[in-house]
Amino acid sequence: MPGHERLSVVKDRELVEKRRSQMIKGAMKLFKEKGFHKTTTREIAKESGFSIGTLYEYIRQKEDVLFFVVDAIYNQVRSKLEEAIDLQHAPVENLIRVVKAYFDIMNDMQEEVLIMYQEVKSLQKDSQDYVLQKERDMVDMLKNVIMDCLPENLSMTDAELLANNIFVQGQMWGFRRWILQKQCTLNEYVDRQTSYLLRVLQVSPI
Amino acid sequence: MPGHERLSVVKDRELVEKRRSQMIKGAMKLFKEKGFHKTTTREIAKESGFSIGTLYEYIRQKEDVLFFVVDAIYNQVRSKLEEAIDLQHAPVENLIRVVKAYFDIMNDMQEEVLIMYQEVKSLQKDSQDYVLQKERDMVDMLKNVIMDCLPENLSMTDAELLANNIFVQGQMWGFRRWILQKQCTLNEYVDRQTSYLLRVLQVSPI
Amino acid sequence: MPGHERLSVVKDRELVEKRRSQMIKGAMKLFKEKGFHKTTTREIAKESGFSIGTLYEYIRQKEDVLFFVVDAIYNQVRSKLEEAIDLQHAPVENLIRVVKAYFDIMNDMQEEVLIMYQEVKSLQKDSQDYVLQKERDMVDMLKNVIMDCLPENLSMTDAELLANNIFVQGQMWGFRRWILQKQCTLNEYVDRQTSYLLRVLQVSPI
Amino acid sequence: MPGHERLSVVKDRELVEKRRSQMIKGAMKLFKEKGFHKTTTREIAKESGFSIGTLYEYIRQKEDVLFFVVDAIYNQVRSKLEEAIDLQHAPVENLIRVVKAYFDIMNDMQEEVLIMYQEVKSLQKDSQDYVLQKERDMVDMLKNVIMDCLPENLSMTDAELLANNIFVQGQMWGFRRWILQKQCTLNEYVDRQTSYLLRVLQVSPI
DNA sequence: AATGAATGAGGTTTCATTCAT
DNA sequence: AATGAATGAAACCTCATTCAT
Numbered sequence: 001m002p003g004h005e006r007l008s009v010v011k012d013r014e015l016v017e018k019r020r021s022q023m024i025k026g027a028m029k030l031f032k033e034k035g036f037h038k039t040t041t042r043e044i045a046k047e048s049g050f051s052i053g054t055l056y057e058y059i060r061q062k063e064d065v066l067f068f069v070v071d072a073i074y075n076q077v078r079s080k081l082e083e084a085i086d087l088q089h090a091p092v093e094n095l096i097r098v099v100k101a102y103f104d105i106m107n108d109m110q111e112e113v114l115i116m117y118q119e120v121k122s123l124q125k126d127s128q129d130y131v132l133q134k135e136r137d138m139v140d141m142l143k144n145v146i147m148d149c150l151p152e153n154l155s156m157t158d159a160e161l162l163a164n165n166i167f168v169q170g171q172m173w174g175f176r177r178w179i180l181q182k183q184c185t186l187n188e189y190v191d192r193q194t195s196y197l198l199r200v201l202q203v204s205p206i
Numbered sequence: 207m208p209g210h211e212r213l214s215v216v217k218d219r220e221l222v223e224k225r226r227s228q229m230i231k232g233a234m235k236l237f238k239e240k241g242f243h244k245t246t247t248r249e250i251a252k253e254s255g256f257s258i259g260t261l262y263e264y265i266r267q268k269e270d271v272l273f274f275v276v277d278a279i280y281n282q283v284r285s286k287l288e289e290a291i292d293l294q295h296a297p298v299e300n301l302i303r304v305v306k307a308y309f310d311i312m313n314d315m316q317e318e319v320l321i322m323y324q325e326v327k328s329l330q331k332d333s334q335d336y337v338l339q340k341e342r343d344m345v346d347m348l349k350n351v352i353m354d355c356l357p358e359n360l361s362m363t364d365a366e367l368l369a370n371n372i373f374v375q376g377q378m379w380g381f382r383r384w385i386l387q388k389q390c391t392l393n394e395y396v397d398r399q400t401s402y403l404l405r406v407l408q409v410s411p412i
Numbered sequence: 413m414p415g416h417e418r419l420s421v422v423k424d425r426e427l428v429e430k431r432r433s434q435m436i437k438g439a440m441k442l443f444k445e446k447g448f449h450k451t452t453t454r455e456i457a458k459e460s461g462f463s464i465g466t467l468y469e470y471i472r473q474k475e476d477v478l479f480f481v482v483d484a485i486y487n488q489v490r491s492k493l494e495e496a497i498d499l500q501h502a503p504v505e506n507l508i509r510v511v512k513a514y515f516d517i518m519n520d521m522q523e524e525v526l527i528m529y530q531e532v533k534s535l536q537k538d539s540q541d542y543v544l545q546k547e548r549d550m551v552d553m554l555k556n557v558i559m560d561c562l563p564e565n566l567s568m569t570d571a572e573l574l575a576n577n578i579f580v581q582g583q584m585w586g587f588r589r590w591i592l593q594k595q596c597t598l599n600e601y602v603d604r605q606t607s608y609l610l611r612v613l614q615v616s617p618i
Numbered sequence: 619m620p621g622h623e624r625l626s627v628v629k630d631r632e633l634v635e636k637r638r639s640q641m642i643k644g645a646m647k648l649f650k651e652k653g654f655h656k657t658t659t660r661e662i663a664k665e666s667g668f669s670i671g672t673l674y675e676y677i678r679q680k681e682d683v684l685f686f687v688v689d690a691i692y693n694q695v696r697s698k699l700e701e702a703i704d705l706q707h708a709p710v711e712n713l714i715r716v717v718k719a720y721f722d723i724m725n726d727m728q729e730e731v732l733i734m735y736q737e738v739k740s741l742q743k744d745s746q747d748y749v750l751q752k753e754r755d756m757v758d759m760l761k762n763v764i765m766d767c768l769p770e771n772l773s774m775t776d777a778e779l780l781a782n783n784i785f786v787q788g789q790m791w792g793f794r795r796w797i798l799q800k801q802c803t804l805n806e807y808v809d810r811q812t813s814y815l816l817r818v819l820q821v822s823p824i
Numbered sequence: 825a826a827t828g829a830a831t832g833a834g835g836t837t838t839c840a841t842t843c844a845t
Numbered sequence: 846a847a848t849g850a851a852t853g854a855a856a857c858c859t860c861a862t863t864c865a866t
Contacts, residue, residue, distance in 0.1 A: 121241060573807070
């Protein structure tokens, strides 16, 4: 966390951890409901279960709350994704499993993903970079799985692009829900997007 | 425009048109630089070349400015896209041309597209719906072109999904520019995304 | 009218008269509905049937409108009262008739009287004085009628006070309507107040 | 107080009480000088001895200040009146004492009474009703004292009307001061109005 | 004489942040 | 460490008034 190491005035590490997770939980709820800008610091404090004064013992600015929330979301997505990756299987099977896992996660975390999308630009430049790097890491995880299935006529750039495609198609399920979720169920969506990918990779579905 | 017919107190249609385009131009510049929330109404008025009082002769609330801006962006994208569609060619050639045109537009309007993405949620519900419908219309344009190339083993739902894929891949070029534009040029991006699409459609590139 | 002779920039006397009465009519309607402060000059112009620019050809300030309205109300009350006074009868009969007439007028003009009461303090000092003098004149009319019935043991000061009493009791019927008009009808109100007055004047009711 | 229970964001009851009385004192001074509409919230805050932000910790809207002021005036009048009522005396003596007390209060609070008269219509409907009820209660106090002196040929409606008469005659001393206070002193005014009342009640003055 | 677009001072209200307790 | 009252800059918006046409 760039410049975020010494955000709180409170020394007790464990307490800091506890208060921060209260804060993230409370703020997340509010950001989902009304967005970052329409949520006040007073509301965040209240929803988190402590006073406005206490809130400012653990942050320097309102923006820090957004950073913590966005960071938490990324970490959550990432750890779920890591959990799902299990390279013991055949490459193609792996790819199918990971894509499915990723889409499931995106389905579970639709609202959180929306926050990321709409509020990240409210962060300072360096926080944005930090967050962007996390995103890049996740795309790389997808890319690696794709690489293992890459036919000879496709390059690393293709793997990169296809990973990005899958990445935003996952998010798309959430933020274009009004359109997509009328067309098909999550499983159908996963199946179809997977089959498109496999065709591009010239692999016949299993 | 839902409930936006009588936004201005000024009657002279032509003048309203003129002032509004001044306003859209000024506000767009500011929104690109600092976003909707960090831009004040006074700044909008100043950048548009008139006083705060005059601004409010042409809108009712600050949010109306955002609506006009977003609406203008959609109209611009749409009219450019319509311009590009020319169904005199063979279906596949058509598809290739339209996708290229769409990606070119998205490249030209990266910043505008970013505004749409990040600020639409600040609109009232009914304005959001209005804007969403415009988006749906544009996706439908892509879908129609895809339909003409659809092999027998793919359904209309596939066409819909693929149209959505192309749609967000176009936007992705802009809002994931830091990642993608390091990997390849616009033309490479277009070529690759097009070839993926054609493979899914089981059509050999021309 | 103190300082109100040259209010309008327009020369044509007849036209000035016409526009003013339009203005008074329009403004009166609005003042009754929402009071002076909550009525805008734009609304006054519109309700009067002309533009805001035209309005300002006939007044110098918004306050002038209030002055014209209040002045018109006083004149109306006064002329109706004069109409009713007819000193051909016996003094006591006269008194009874005038009091009844006055109360009837106050009943007819309840809303107008409310405007006078609540908005006069928004006038400039000199306009207030001008209006106050008109009121004094009307009280004097009542006083004169009372004087003709005054027993020996009451003085001119008593006549003055009793005239003032009648004056505000007439207004009271309007501005305390929620209390009084539940207790009795206008006629009952007049009868009772009259009989109280006659008792004070030691005259037996006719 | 209808809907006025949770007006302040501050929890400390005692502090709320203190700040409110500061606010009422400051606002009252300004309202006397220039009326509610011409007084700004910033001026109220300053005159009350705190910042604009603090003012809004204790109210929701500017109108709330007016409500508190008007409410305080009514309470003050009422408590002074209650203090004066002492039913240990004979009914007529009581009446004379209460009327005198009431007129004295109205004399002491001329400016406050003017505020009530001129600004109550700026309150929301429900606050107006609340205030009107307080007024009704006070009139009832007068009515009860009158009832004890009521001759057989007068009804309860007469008592009600006479109570209203006294009520507005008290106010009249203040808001028609320019006329009345040139005619006689407060004591003369009280004596005369009292004697008129007693004649109506067919009681010989003591 | 009439119009109505333009102006901008100034109003009310919000809310991130501080700091004494 | 926790509290919450206090702060005031700054936001949005209104509206009386002017003036070019």
